[in-house]
Amino acid sequence: MSDSKTMHIATENSEIIYTDEFDVIVCGYGGAGGCAALEASRNGANVLILERASDGGGSTALSSCEMYLGGSGGTSLQKACGFEDSTQNMIDYMELAFEDKGDAEKIKFYAENAAQHFEWVKSLGVTYKEAAHLGRIVVPESNESLLYTGNERAYPFSASSKPVPRGHVPSHEGDFGGKIFFDALKKEITSTKINISYDSRVLGLVVDANNAICGVSYKKDNMIQHVKVKKGVILATGGFVMNDEMISNYLPFQSDFAAPYGNPWDKGDGIQIGMLMNANVINMDEAFFGVYFYPPESLTYGIFINSSGNRFVNEDSYGARIGYFCSQQDKQKAYLLIQNEDFSPSIYMDKLPIIAVADTFEELEKEAGFEPNTLSATAKKYNDYVNDGCDEAFRKDPQWLKEICNPPYALIDYSFDAQRSPAYSQETGPLMFTLGGLETLKTGEVLDKNGAIIPKLFAAGRTTAGLPRTGKGYSSGMSVGDATFFGRMAGKSASKK
Ligand SMILES: Cc1cc2nc3c(=O)[nH]c(=O)nc-3n(C[C@H](O)[C@H](O)[C@H](O)COP(=O)(O)OP(=O)(O)OC[C@H]3O[C@@H](n4cnc5c(N)ncnc54)[C@H](O)[C@@H]3O)c2cc1C
The missing domain is CATH 3.50.50.60 (FAD/NAD(P)-binding domain)
Known part of the structure; x- marks a missing residue:
């Protein structure tokens, strides 16, 4: 049955x-x-x-038992790490996050009580280290307990609410919160x-x-x-x-x-x-579903393109948002263009294939089988944005804007079929x-x-x-x-x- x-x-x-x-x-x-x-x-x-x-x-x-908590001026952990987080700030973030699908009543009630909930969890004997890891990570392998676990520092969220880390994870080394x-x-x-x-x-x-x-x-x-x-x-x-x-x-x-x-x-x-x-x-x-192409965070200096050679997301977004936008591309094809000095294997997806390496964008485009003037035009336009200090297309935060100009360049295949292929799958695909x-x-x-x-x-x-x-x-x-x-x-x- x-x-x-x-x-x-x-x-x-x-x-x-x-x-x-x-x-x-x-x-x-x-x-x-x-x-x-x-x-x-x-x-x-x-x-x-x-x-x-x-x-x-x-x-x-x-x-990993990351819990998304904040509001009320800040949880005791946020405060201890020097962060203030108003309830309205948390509400603004979550309302924008879920757009018309969010439940306004639950969001408000949760934001009003999340800091108290943290005290309740601590009262069970769960310990948190009063230290923050502010890098671009998913789960800390070290023992800090406070981290950014969403899109707080990425557009459009950064423009409408103050970025505050709200990921609370029990203190430990390794991933078993x-x-x-x-x-x-x-x-x-x-x-x-x-x-x-x-x-x-x-x-x-x-x-x-x-x-x-x-x-x-x-x-x-x-x-x-x-x-x-x-x-x-x-x-x-x-x-x-x-x-x-x-x-x-x-x-x-x-x-x-x-x-x-x-x-x-x-x-x-x-x-x-x-x-x-x-x-x-x-x-x-x-x-x-997520595409955790980072850490290392230097991979964020790269750009994601689809099979037409166009960008489709600000690459400093959280893995679940990246995953969503990858899913919206034709046949879920997605590639990361990165220059050599910014490349280190992703800790979650290090087996994914590098489908082309070249010294110019044109050669990379040809080797990877893109139409002429697609990938190369996108990369050059991106470099123009970097030099102007503003990513006009997707508003990637200036912190992550770095010219892609030091060859060799590589194209890593993050397409969902590659992620799920038995040859590459590491249980971190979508x-x-x-x-x-x-x-x-x-x-x-x-x-x-x-x-x-x-x-x-x-x-x-x-x-x-x-x-x-x-x-x-x-x-x-x-x-x-x-x-x-x-x-x-x-x-x-x-x-x-
Ligand atoms: C590896 C992994 C890492 C994750 N990390 C995070 C994270 O860090 N932060 C985060 O927010 N989310 C994370 N998630 C998601 C999150 O863990 C779950 O969505 C959440 O814990 C679900 O909680 P729950 O109480 O609804 O269900 P569960 O914790 O799954 O509890 C449901 C229980 O019901 C039992 N059950 C099912 N059917 C029956 C039945 N008919 N009769 C009796 N019992 C039944 C199950 O055996 C189970 O024990 C992660 C998920 C996974 C798999």
């Missing part, structure tokens, strides 16, 4: 026997579910977590009375004759079991990037070139369950996770297709359309920040007295 058809809603009858009863049942023990369970328990609720895997963590534990965060969350949860059932796949809800939620059905030890719920069910089972049927249904364009990025149980179960309760799903055609799901309020309450709240149903994390809404405007940290923050909100709402 396909993943999508496994979920169901059962109506109470004499054959449904409840094995237990809880105030709040949390489906999925990742970032959103763990935080939801903890807040519900702290609010006095008797909580059960049902987790499909044999341990908690989900994609959150796999992640998610494990540090989840271990701390789990330790705290273990010290409470929260009940956890592993190897328990939630299959659906139990409703009464009036369609009101009464319980949850799940499969464990090859048996379907039912638990009764008093106050609320929280769906926090992650996104749907591992569900081929849903991906080909909702993201057919991206599925042609992007590869799934997540844990194996990103099957969309929570979204399916919500849909069976007539919940509204939104933003299902949006996903994150890796994708989903940004659509159940429509919720900032409280975590799930809305139906008529905009009405579905009683007793809550959701958070990638099961919902949360804070991050587009890859084009995504900053690293917006997903874990959203999942953990709105997970907490769902836990508080579901356990209300």
Whole structure:
């Protein structure tokens, strides 16, 4: 049976026997579910977590656990590193990032409370080093905890809000912040009375004759079991990037070139369950995928061109925005033109092929098979912009404007087919996770297709359309920040007295 058809809603009858009863049942023990369970328990609720895997963590534990935080004058980490960040500044940035797809209410609520959320995360015992890495990086390999993880310093964002670093990552050397965060969350949860059932796949809800939620059905030890719920069910089972049927249904364009990025149980179960309760799903055609061609940051001095030899993006943008604009080019063909002195292999994509090397732009163009006067004209025009001190075409920040005039020149193939070719793939090509799901309020309450709240149903994390809404405007940290923050909100709402 396909993943999508496994979920169901059962109506109470004499054959449904409840094995237990809880105030709040949390489906999925990742970032959103763990935080939801903890807040519900702290609010006095008797909580059960049902987790499909044999341990908690989900994609959150796999992640770098960068969280996108700021506002309120600055988080304690931003302040310690000398940065001031007003709530309005953060709102302006996020509103521009998600354009008409953003949820203004969630953005405002998040910006108003993100600095407090950071204190909450720290209170779990997650440690952050009060030092900033201000280079153009994705994840620090050294142990600084504050960094730029989005487009803050790139046009058009730099022109409309003050650039401030908002990426908060647990202090460590190497890339395993998610494990540090989840271990701390789990330790705290273990010290409470929260009940956890592993190897328990939630299959659906139990409703009464009036369609009101009464319980949850799940499969464990090859048996379907039912638990009764008093106050609320929280769906926090992650996104749907591992569900081929849903991906080909909702993201057919991206599925042609992007590869799934997540844990194996990103099957969309929570979204399916919500849909069976007539919940509204939104933003299902949006996903994150990145082209992390840097670091080293000197690669930013190069220019991206498409198969017609034209530029298409300011190269100082964040990897997800670069990825989005690459995806918009004909056949997703994209090449980086770089001069020798600025070239070092990219740390994430060092195997990609250099398709031509030459001493003049004309020779490079010919060797790489471009039409005459395409690549060469673009490179010369770019050099004119550099010499004028203003990139009139794409407004790359003057910091990254450097004349390309010292041969040899090289052309590196960042086309998506090259990135996904088994010869070159290093799992850093256009890796994708989903940004659509159940429509919720900032409280975590799930809305139906008529905009009405579905009683007793809550959701958070990638099961919902949360804070991050587009890859084009995504900053690293917006997903874990959203999942953990709105997970907490769902836990508080579901356990209300
Ligand atoms: C390698 C990697 C690095 C990343 N780095 C970052 C980063 O630094 N910052 C950032 O913001 N984002 C990052 N992301 C994205 C981010 O990690 C996820 O989008 C986010 O953690 C999702 O949180 P969640 O709570 O919604 O889901 P998860 O943390 O995935 O939790 C969902 C849980 O539900 C369980 N589950 C699924 N179905 C069922 C079911 N039917 N019944 C019971 N349980 C079920 C799963 O097993 C899982 O444990 C990264 C992703 C990856 C893969």
